[in-house]
Amino acid sequence: MPLRERFGGALTRVAGGAGAGEILAGWLRAERSDFVRFNHGRIRQAGTVERAVLELRLISAGRQARHTLTLCGDRGIDDARVDEGIARLRSAIAIAQPDPYLSFSETATRSLHHAPARLASVDEISDAVCGGAQGADLVGFYAGGPLACALISSLGHDHWQETSTWSLEYSIYPGAGGTSGAGIGTDAGAAARDRALKACVAGAQWSADAVRDSITTARRDAEILRRPALRLEPGRYRCYLSPRALADLVEMLGWGGFSARAHANGHSPLSRLRNGEATLDPRVSISEDLLGAGAPLFQADGFMRPPRLELVRAGRYGHSLVSPRSGREFRLPENGAVDSESPEALSIAAGELDERQALARLGTGLEVSNLWYLNFSDRQNCRITGMTRFATLWVENGEPVAPVEVMRFDDSLFRVLGDSLEALTTQRHRLPDTSTYDGRGFGATTAPGALLRELNFTL
C-alpha cells in the first residue's frame, strides 16, 4: 500500500485542526523499509520496519510549540493521536513566551510527487545477494522500500513526495573464506581483517542483474587485496581520492561549514574562507543541488528551497544556508534552508582529468577508495583528521601494486583543496545517501575524483 494511502488521512486532520487565530502545521517523514544484513555471504539479520513520524506545530499570537508523534496507519487511532497532540500544544502555548524568531511562510504552496517502483521480494533479495556472493566473504546491507516526506498546514500548504528506492552497500573481504564462522580468529591479525573492497549499487526499479554484475566486478577488483600489504611511514604522499573519498571529505563541511548560524556562533570551519582569509583552488565549486539529487524542495517552515544554490564558487565562499529562523535572528535574507542548515545534496563540480587517466597521472602514490571516521582536529583552520579504509592501494608508475595498511591523515581542507589540488576528474559519480540513523533519506552527493599533490599522513 502506498504510504500516502496509509498515512495521508492524518494530515487532513491536521489541515482542519486549527482554531481561530491559530496556524497548525504537520511535517511527516514515513517509510516502509526492508532491511537485510549480510555477513560471510549469508543473511545475518532481516526484517521490515514501517514508521511514520509526524511533527505537529502550533503557532498563535507570536508563540509556538511542537509535538512529535508516531502514526500507526489506522485512521481512527491516528486522528485521536493528532487531536491529543493539538490539545497538548494548546496547553504548552498557553504558558509559552513570545518567540522573537518565529517564522512560518504564509504563502501556501502545493506539490505532489509520487514515483512508485517495483521492489524486490524477500526471496529475490536473498537469491541475488547470497547467490552472487557464492564462495565470497561478502558483508553488506540492503535497504529498500517506499519513502515519503510531506508538509501540511492550516494555511493551505500541501506537499507530498513519495518514492521507492533500494540500495545494497557491501564489502568483499578476499582474505577470508565465505562459510559461516570463517574469518573468526583465523586471519593473520587485524591488518588482514580490515582489508576489503566496498561497493554500492542502488536504484528505483529492482534489478537482480545489477546486483549480480556489481558483485562480480567487486570480487574481481578485490583480488589485489590478497597481496601482502605495505605499511607506510607517516609523511606526505601523492594521492588520488576516489569520488567517494572526496565526498567523505567535503561532506564534513556539512558540520557548520555553510550554516549562517554556525558562522554567527563562531562554530563554522569555513569562517576563514567566508571572510576571505583563505581560498580554495579556483577549480573548486560546490553547490547544494536538491533538484539533481531528487530531494524535496519544500521544508518544515513552509518555505520553498532553491533547486540549486552555489556554496563555493571558483574557490571562494558563495552563499550560506540561511534558515528562516536564522534569517530573523541574524537579520539575513533567508533562502529556505532547513533548520539544521546542513546540506543534503552536495554537488562538486567536475574538472578536466579523465578518470581513466587518473592513476597514470598519479604515477606513484596512494589510491584512496574510502575515508573513515572524519572529525575536525582544528576547526578554525578547517583541519580534518580521519582514516583510510577499505581498498587503499599503493600505485607505482600508474599501476596498483599492493594494498596499504590503514593510515591516519590530518590536514587542512584549505590546503587539500587549495595548493595541493592537482586535478579533478571530468566524470562525476552520484553517491546516494545510504544513512539510516533517522530513517532513509532522499539526498545524494555528486562528486568527481581528486588528484592531490600531497596529503599529510600522521600515524
Add this chain to the structure above:
Amino acid sequence: MPPDASLELRFVDEQTRGFAVVRGVLQPAHTSSDSGAMVTVRVPGGVGYAASADQSAQGLQWAVDRAHAWALACARAGLLRDVELPRPDACGARHRGPVRTPLPEDAALVELLQTEAAALKCDPRIVHWSASLRLTDTRQRLFVDGELVADQGFRFVEPNLEATADDRQRSQTRSLAGQYNGFCQQGGFEVIERSGMLGGGARIADEALQLLAAPNCPTGRMSLLLMPDQMMLQIHESIGHPLELDRILGDERNFAGTSFVSPDMFGSYRYGSELLDVSFDPDVDAELAGYAVDDEGTLSRRVRLIERGILMRPLGGALSLARARAAGFDLEGTANARANGWHRAPIDRMANINVEPGDATLEEMIAGVERGVLMKTNVSWSIDDSRNKFQFGCEWGQLIEHGRLTHVVRNPNYRGVSATFWRNLARVGDDATVRVLGTPFCGKGEPGQVIRVGHASPACVFDDVDVFGAQD
C-alpha cells in the same frame, strides 16, 4: 504460527520533553511521544523481524507474517543455520530506574535554565551560549511466547551548558561535560544537582574566555592526565567498541568496522598495564545504561571485562555467544543485546563500561608528572575501523610542569594506538576522582541505531603520549 516457531514481542513507549535557552531566547517547547512494537519470529535456523506502530491485532498480525517470511528466508540462506538459538533467562522481571528527587514543574526548570544562560553571557566576547535540558521517560516490555520476560522503566536526564568565546581572531567553546551531552544519567532532579549545572554558567563562560587567551597546546611526547570526561570517550572508543562480539564476528565490517581483538585473545591478551580493571556494570547508581534485562531477555549482572590488564571477556549477548560457540569459541559474555527503540532489532552494544578506581589522589597524580598536559572534555574523536589508531581532542588543556599544574592551553589533541596506549597506563585515580558519565549518542548498526551508554571513570595518567595543538 507453526509449532516449531517462537514469537517475541517487544513494546517500547518513549516520552521526551526538551527545554533550551539559546542566546538568551527560550526556544519553542518541544515534546515527543513514540510508541510501537517489534515482533521477532524464530524458526529452526532462522530469525526474522518486523516493526510497526500499529499495535492493534491486525497490525501485529501483519508484523508476525512479515517476520515469519524473513525467518524462513534466513533459515534457507542465513548465518544461523548451525546455531542453537538462545532462550531468555529472565522471567517476569520488573525494573524501575532510580528517581530520588522529583523534578519540579516545567516553569521552574525553564527559570533555572534562564538563570544559567544569563550567567553564561558575562562578556561581549561570548557570542554563543546555551542552557539545555532533555528529559526522557521510557517503558519497555518484552514477551516471549506469551510470557512476560521483562517490564522496565527508565527516566533519562541530560543537562548541558555551553559557551563560545570569539575575539575575531579565533573562537573557543567550553561546555559542562561535552558538546554532545556527556553528563547524562538516570534519575530525577538529583542528576541536575550532580551535573554542576546549577551555578555552572559563570564557570563555563570564564573557562571559554581563558581558552581564548591561552596559547596553543605544545607538541611532543609527554605524560597525559585524562580527566573523567575525556576518559569516558577513551574507554568508549578503544575498549568498548573493540570488545563488541558482533564486530569480532564480522557483522559490522561493512559499516562501523571490525576489531583488533580476536576470539582467541580472551583470557590471555594483555590489553593494558596491571593497573587496568574494566567492568560491565549495570548496577552503578544512576549510570545511563543501567538495566535489569537486555533486549534478548538475558539478566544483566556486573562482570569484569579486563582484570589487572588481561582481557577476560567480550561484550557479547546470548545470540552472539551462541554464534561464537558454533564457530568453536566458548566465551562468557554480558547482557548487552540492545535496540534503540521499537523500530530496530537488538545488536551487541556497550552498556555501562567502567574503569575501576585505583589509589592515587589527583594531587599525587599531578605531582608525579614531570612534563605533561591535563586534558578535559572531549571535542573531537576519530579511530580506525579496527579500533586501533585513534586521535582525540579536548576542550580544555592545562600544562603540568615539574609536578605542578601551570597555564591553560587551547586545542589540546593526542593520538595513539589502542593496543599499546593502555599498556602505558601509569596511575589510576582514587574514588574521589570518579565521575559517572555517558552519552546518549553512540552510533552503530545497519540500519543505524543511536543508543545510550554509560561510562564511569577515575582520572588516569598515561606515559609517553604523542600530544599536539592546533596550527598557530
